[in-house]
Amino acid sequence: MAGSDSTTDASSAPDTVKILVAGGFGVGKTTMVGSVSEIAPLRTEEPLTMAGLDVDDLDGIEEKRATTVALDFGRITISRELVLYLFGTPGQQRFWFMWNDLALGALGAVVLVDVRRPESSFAAIDFFERRDIPFVVGVNGFYGEHPYPPEDIRDALAVPEHVQVLLCDARDRESCRDVLIALIDQLIASAVQA
Numbered sequence: 226m227a228g229s230d231s232t233t234d235a236s237s238a239p240d241t242v243k244i245l246v247a248g249g250f251g252v253g254k255t256t257m258v259g260s261v262s263e264i265a266p267l268r269t270e271e272p273l274t275m276a277g278l279d280v281d282d283l284d285g286i287e288e289k290r291a292t293t294v295a296l297d298f299g300r301i302t303i304s305r306e307l308v309l310y311l312f313g314t315p316g317q318q319r320f321w322f323m324w325n326d327l328a329l330g331a332l333g334a335v336v337l338v339d340v341r342r343p344e345s346s347f348a349a350i351d352f353f354e355r356r357d358i359p360f361v362v363g364v365n366g367f368y369g370e371h372p373y374p375p376e377d378i379r380d381a382l383a384v385p386e387h388v389q390v391l392l393c394d395a396r397d398r399e400s401c402r403d404v405l406i407a408l409i410d411q412l413i414a415s416a417v418q419a
């Protein structure tokens with residue numbers, strides 16, 4: 226077969242799974258992908274601030290100077306059998322046209338929520354629900370604090386019972402890894418049920 230070679234043992238190659246990290250503007254998506262990724266995360270933030278200065282209209286983007294124009298990309302090895310490729314989605318409304326393409330082939334998603342303004346992630350939750358893409362909700366505490374229990378956030382976001390709501394810290398590798406593992410567990414459980 227073209228492209229194959231004798232040193233590649235297909236049976237030992239890990240499965241690779243595409244996972245999206247979504248949520249509103251500034252909830253911590255880029256931070257999360259950066260925290261867990263084993264490879265230097267590919268980011269598209271600089272082009273907007275540097276080369277894009279002339280062409281990009283920065284009006285309407287409040288406070289944040291750097292923003293994710295297209296996506297964040299990272300990789301995390303969960304086990305010898307499983308490698309996740311993470312795609313952080315752009316949170317701003319004007320980049321939403323990319324979401325359908327980004328979602329192609331994705332097995333699941335993490336919807337990150339900023340605990341101080343959960344409504345900014347409503348649209349992301351709605352997006353995955355409409356398309357039947359399994360997701361978990363990661364509640365980013367921001368100041369390392371979690372003032373509300375997960376059930377309160379579930380109620381506030383009207384997230385159904387079968388979707389896990391997990392408290393996390395986007396800056397912390399272990400914490401983000403736990404959220405991803407919860408998502409994988411949820412995917413496996415629903416695959417077994419089907």
Ligand SMILES: Nc1nc2c(ncn2[C@@H]2O[C@H](COP(=O)(O)OP(=O)(O)O)[C@@H](O)[C@H]2O)c(=O)[nH]1
Binds near residue numbers: 255
């Ligand atoms: N204190 C704190 N800051 C955070 C946390 N997560 C993200 N940030 C900061 O909040 C800003 C927005 O985060 P970013 O990951 O770019 O959000 P994105 O728009 O969802 O990709 C950045 O300045 C981050 O450094 C967090 O958990 N705690």
Ligand SMILES: [Mg+2]
Binds near residue numbers: 254255292297
């Ligand atoms: Mg970002």
